[in-house]
Amino acid sequence: MSTGKSTLVRVAERAGVSIASVSRVLNGLPASESITERVRAAAEELGYVPNATARSLKVGRTEQIALAVADVGNPVYVSMMHAVNEVVASAGFRLVLSSTGSDPADQINLLKNLNRGFADGLILSPLRVTPDLIEEVRASRLPLVIIGSLPEGVAVDNVRANSRKGVGLAVKHLYEQGRRHIAFLNGPLDTVPGTARLAGYLKAMTNLALPVTSDLQVEATDFTYHAGLAATTALLNQSSPDAIVCSNDLLAVAAMKIIVGRGLRVPQDIALVGMDNTDITELANPALTSVDLGSARRARKAAKLLLARIDDPDRPVQSVVVSPTLVVRESSVVAG
Amino acid sequence: MSTGKSTLVRVAERAGVSIASVSRVLNGLPASESITERVRAAAEELGYVPNATARSLKVGRTEQIALAVADVGNPVYVSMMHAVNEVVASAGFRLVLSSTGSDPADQINLLKNLNRGFADGLILSPLRVTPDLIEEVRASRLPLVIIGSLPEGVAVDNVRANSRKGVGLAVKHLYEQGRRHIAFLNGPLDTVPGTARLAGYLKAMTNLALPVTSDLQVEATDFTYHAGLAATTALLNQSSPDAIVCSNDLLAVAAMKIIVGRGLRVPQDIALVGMDNTDITELANPALTSVDLGSARRARKAAKLLLARIDDPDRPVQSVVVSPTLVVRESSVVAG
């Protein structure tokens, strides 16, 4: 193994063959014993490593896929990233992280940039879906998979959770625990999960013949821990729920903090259920009951869909829905 | 804006100029008013987007930097990733995530792969440093920055925390709170942080003339929450500390869980200090006192060093150390 740049040409010179032969040998195409031998030796001695960029330009593939998520601070996106990376890496693809904010403009920009061909496809998990974004998604000529809901009629591969049903599981569980004043701590209403989860809450409450009052509902300005603190404070100032369904785990942990800070007990005084079933559910004290929306599974599925689409651009569009499950822990069940 | 692939050639044809002129206009090089106008119009109409791969091949730059961290599950790495991404993105670079395990073999493999030229540089944060890895780091001809400690004499840009000093801050703080039986919950000893932090603990204890006994030390099999649960259990079975310094926040939160589960109180019965000052310090209940090792700052600095090195491969090697600070929260101080 030697120093310096080595190219096909240099290997070819050293082996005394043509660059075509070198390329063949290195790509496992048929070649004579003798040439194979010499090429391998020459490549080894020169420490030859094929250039990814040149290869990409030639074959029209970068072996990279891009992932864009809204909020890297949210553990659910971290687990998605992890899951996606596992799938694509084992298929020989690299993962390019295109962190965008929750601003749709960022995503639109990203979609445009993708046409520069630095990646073979994109997995996008938008928090807010605007008409502009949809337009751009429609127009995108690159393999694209959306994690999350999309309006009917947008023919793009996508995989989403049934978060309405998920909220339903949470409400029903709390009802079965004897709770009747079940509040809902939501994230911003102008987001896709925000609206879906609210719908789920309203429906579940109605189904159970529980009164739906506005003082039992509060909307955090963001799906973050800090926003959750403020929102929970507001909620407890305007009503006295005996249970709170939270739109994600970060909000739930924030709620727990405020509740305990007020000298109330979880779950005795207020039962708590989060959503996403992230790692922090176990770190929490008491451990947080949470609705598992299958984020890792969704991410894996999305990655596989994308790889399949890259492989065959003409395959039928697929839309998969992952069913939620409830993971009961300590925050919602009074022991004994 | 139209459909289909558009290249310089097509834009040139449409504008009735040479491809060189197109390239110039699009790169902001001097051109006549008339040509500029026509090129812009043609590019617009064709929805032309320059091809990143071709550009890379030509200029010898991918505008990508790779980041390899040991454990994506650890929030400290997430924040590093975030910080790195901010810096490189604003310099026009994309971030390629090369998640490696804690196995040095993965890193070595990565270094070799980097020579394929898919990225212009690498930021590596190795948990375990073996001679083989050092050898490979030395041999690497690509811009490389290490986050973490490196043996003397390895001339590679690196930025590290003074975690020995960091542990010292924690021990001293607990001592000042009146604690005398200060235990140490460490991660694996065959890791770089593991050894450094143990050294810090031993030194700090000695400085304070506190007895150092083996039953006050325990080593988790990993820097994870689950490993922390088992290790804490073992620790409490073999001794009765009135304080525990934990090698990172995940371990600390695990310790908190076990302690509370035994009916003991934090901080009254056992005071707790974590390290890394990650987001979970605030989620924890009580909020976790933690040593801030400046992970985000380190990551940002590493990114800047890498960009500088890419810009000028011959610049002197730089090694920067970030000083730790203690962030006192509820887990270490008895109120009142």
Added chain:
DNA sequence: CTGTTAGCGCATTCAA
């Protein structure tokens, strides 16, 4: 100021 041309490193077609 503008056009022609030569590669960047590779995979691949076409002849031999």
Added chain:
DNA sequence: TTGAATGCGCTAACAG
């Protein structure tokens, strides 16, 4: 089987 030659799309000399 093997080699010569072409071109992926672009930038940068070089000439005019």
